[in-house]
Amino acid sequence: GAVVSQHPSRVICKSGTSVKIECRSLDFQATTMFWYRQFPKQSLMLMATSNEGSKATYEQGVEKDKFLINHASLTLSTLTVTSAHPEDSSFYICSARTPGLGIEQYFGPGTRLTVT
Amino acid sequence: GQQVMQIPQYQHVQEGEDFTTYCNSSTTLSNIQWYKQRPGGHPVFLIQLVKSGEVKKQKRLTFQFGEAKKNSSLHITATQTTDVGTYFCAGPFTGGGNKLTFGTGTQLKVEL
Numbered sequence: 001g002a003v004v005s006q007h008p009s010r011v012i013c014k015s016g017t018s019v020k021i022e023c024r025s026l027d028f029q030a031t032t033m034f035w036y037r038q039f040p041k042q043s044l045m046l047m048a049t050s051n052e053g054s055k056a057t058y059e060q061g062v063e064k065d066k067f068l069i070n071h072a073s074l075t076l077s078t079l080t081v082t083s084a085h086p087e088d089s090s091f092y093i094c095s096a097r098t099p100g101l102g103i104e105q106y107f108g109p110g111t112r113l114t115v116t
Numbered sequence: 117g118q119q120v121m122q123i124p125q126y127q128h129v130q131e132g133e134d135f136t137t138y139c140n141s142s143t144t145l146s147n148i149q150w151y152k153q154r155p156g157g158h159p160v161f162l163i164q165l166v167k168s169g170e171v172k173k174q175k176r177l178t179f180q181f182g183e184a185k186k187n188s189s190l191h192i193t194a195t196q197t198t199d200v201g202t203y204f205c206a207g208p209f210t211g212g213g214n215k216l217t218f219g220t221g222t223q224l225k226v227e228l
Contacts, residue, residue, distance in 0.1 A: 032214055043204065044159065044218045093158055097214060104149060104161035105216065 001027050004096050006108035013084055014116055021079045021111045023094030029074035030096035034105060035067075038091040050077050084115040118143050118210045120219040122203075128225045135195050137222035139188040139205035146208055148181055148188045149216065154201040162190075195226045 003026040013019050023033055032051050036044040048064075050056040050071035058064045068080040077096075081088055091112055095105035119142040129135050139148065147166045151159035163172055165181035165188060172179045178191045188205055202223045209215040 034215070041223070043221050046215060046217075049215055095159075103147070103164055103214075105159075107158040107160070109158050 002101055002106045003027055004030075004094065004106045004108040006094055006111050008111060009109060010112045010114075012114045012116060015085055016083055018080055018082045019084055019113060021081075021092055021094075021113075023077045023079070023096070023108050025075045025096045025098075025106070028096075028098055028101060030077075031074065031098045032096065033071055033077040034095045034097075035069060035077070035079050036093045036095065038093060038110075040091075044093065047079075081113065084113070086115045089113055089115045118207075118217050120205060120207055120217050122205060122219040122222050124222055125220065126223045126225070128227060129195050131197060131226050131228050132194050135192040135199070135224055137190050137203050137205075137224075139190075139219050141186045141207050141217075143207075143210050144185050146185075148185075149206045150179060150188075150190055151204045151206060151218075152201050153204065153221075157201075159204060192224075195224070197226050197228065200224060200226050 005024045007022045034049050035047045037047050038044050046059050047062045048056045048058045048069050050069045052071050052074050056069035066082055071077040091110050093110040095107045097105045122139050149164045150162040153159045163179050168185050169183045170181040176193045180189045202221045204221045205219040206216040
């Protein structure tokens, strides 16, 4: 149980285009989903927290107009990287949690974004 | 801001040797969580410690939470190749909520 999926797993896009990443909780309803960014051999940096039906909360330094987050249902959150640039290339990972499953976060497999 | 540091950054061991990673927070933590990320994979929850001085074991893994609740350690006895990966500690954001601040991580490589 407690499986989180992400789609796509890898995406290559051209500079200036937008990319949407989906995060789904497959067998539970996630009250909260988190979006992280991870550079090679580095730690996970929290970008934003999204709660179903409300606006996402962004961490300091994260541009909310560039990284659009939508949490439309209890099983789906999306991250859209708008007008992507090469410096946005990174590994984006979502996680989900719900009180009924304890305190831990369940992570998706991640999305490798490469902007050319 | 809140910082969670881990040492060492990298560790290479021979299979069968022990391994320890240390986690230090700049602030007192209500709890500490540990995650493992295999190469190319995503973090997987290992354990949570809540009480001051708490020690928990999972087979060859021993987790400890410091008395001051600002540090923690993970010790692996007799490492195996399946232990390869990066180990992260994570503590709640200062001010509460469900957000986590992840430590800098320790990458473990195990050689035969």
